[in-house]
Amino acid sequence: MLSPYRRLFARPGTTAFTLAGLLGRLSMSMIGVSLVVLIAERRGSYALAGTVAATGLVTGAIGMPVIGRLVDRFGQARVTVPTVLYCTVPLSGLLLCVRTGAPDWTLYVCWAAGAAAPNLGGMARARWAHLLRDEPDERHLANSFEQALDELCFMAGPVLGMVLCTTIAPEAGLLTAGGLGAVGGLLFAAQRRTEPPTAGHPTAGHPAAGRHGSPLRVPGLRVLTVTFLSTGMIFGALDLTTVAYADALGHRPVAGGLLALVAAGSCVAGLVFGTLRPNGPAGARFVRGLAAMAGLLLLPLAAGLGGAGLVLLGVALFAAGTGTAPTMVTGMMLLQELLPQRQLNEGMAIAVSGIVVGISGGSALAGTVAEHAGPGAGYWIPACAAALALLIGLAGRRHLVAPAAAPERVVSAAR
Structure with a gap:
């Protein structure tokens, strides 16, 4: 490998x-x-x-x-x-x-x-x-390697x-x-x-331009940013809910290990995913990744609501983590295909900002649920956020088209 x-x-x-x-x-x-x-x-x-x-x-x-x-x-x-x-x-x-x-x-x-x-x-x-x-x-x-490094950090x-x-x-x-x-x-x-x-240097397929509009003019980036915002809610809610759940069971120090299992699952999945040859358009692969992520996040929900204990919850969290890296990798690949090189750093920063805002919102919402509901109820939030991300991806999938398929439309939208 x-x-x-x-x-x-x-x-x-x-x-x-x-x-x-x-x-x-x-x-x-x-x-x-x-x-x-x-x-x-x-x-x-x-x-x-x-x-x-x-x-x-x-x-x-x-x-x-x-x-x-x-x-x-x-x-x-x-x-x-x-x-x-x-x-x-x-x-x-x-x-x-x-x-x-x-x-x-x-x-x-x-x-x-x-x-x-x-x-x-x-x-x-x-x-x-x-x-x-x-x-x-x-x-x-x-x-894939970059995503694995993120998880390692x-x-x-x-x-x-x-x-x-x-x-x-x-x-x-x-x-x-x-x-x-x-x-x-x-x-x-x-x-x-x-x-x-x-931006002042010409690149293949994208002539130089002194001034250009925001990359958010590209519809696909707007879809990805909102989807990443929902994904950020998954991360924020999953972290806080897991800490609250372990604390409710009297094992708060274990929470760090449980969260590490999520990152470990994502890291392993990212490295393995990198060795696989991508099949089909990136947009379709991204939607499939969102569907897999939504399905896998039902596992910690079932473990939390069912009172399965920390061991089975850890297994469920590791499995749930395996769905995030392939989705994020494909999303970043798609972003690179949608945007010209001259706007790539700004576009990636916008996507990451969406994740950051989502993490903040997910944490706040999970904190409220943890105080007013049972210890496992907070796992509804990442499960619902993943389902929302899937719905956004499905609704905007016609915009997730790489420039190779529609170069003139994407270049004009980026200006």
Whole structure:
């Protein structure tokens, strides 16, 4: 199974930008739990920690597409370096405000100001899309590997952040995350030979343009973004419901392991999926993936409502996780096919922003259900969100057509 991935990284420069991007993504996966632990420990309020974190999610969802547009226009390196250096300033300010007992509003200001970090995962995918623009099977393999890396980070990052905050100091998690993010971002920007051309350079099939409209003019991207928003609700609701369920059974420390099983299932599925040859149009494959994801998410619902216990719930969560990676991989592949290279970073940032907003909404909804219903009732939310994602995909499937099938329509829509 690993031989296709060895072939993928035989290309010059690919290992360097992948490892650098991995550092940045590990940083992002550490930040959430590190922030919550820091504020809860130093200020004694989980409510404050949660609202500060939510503020960052909102500003990040707004700022990420803006940074993506700048990247498309000026290049990854020219935008990533100043953005990474800038983000260290509000992060340092937040740590200082927490440490010195500054008013609560200063925490919101600092975290909102520094939340819009560069989307290294999206930029890595944009590099693969450029390097493998004439090799669709290899792009499928690369996107599968990137999704597996995302899942690996979301398994390791929160655990690392928690360990640092609880064994060294409450500030250690954010300090480490900030350092990893800065180093990873600067190293990523330094890999110039694999950097895609900017909007000012002509690319195959898409002539250069000085000014162009939002990629949201492409109907397919709107469908994908709303679908990813529903998928984000799955992630947010699944995480919080699992923690609440384990807590209700008196085994809250097990919740981290249960969530790791979801990520592990997705990671394994992503790696295996990458080795399979895609069949049929990407839009049809995406809808099939949504259907499989919706079906698999009925398993934790059945285990939670049926009182099956933590062992069977863990098996159900692992199985449910196997449905997310293939769907996300196909969605990202489809996005790369729908958009011209000159708008790819912005388009990916918009899609990721949809996921972030969905995670926030799913967590809030699951928290309300956890307080007012039985411990397993919250699993209705990811199951319903998956069904909603499927319905959106089915309703918009006529827009999920790659440029190869309708080049003139997609190019004109992107302008």
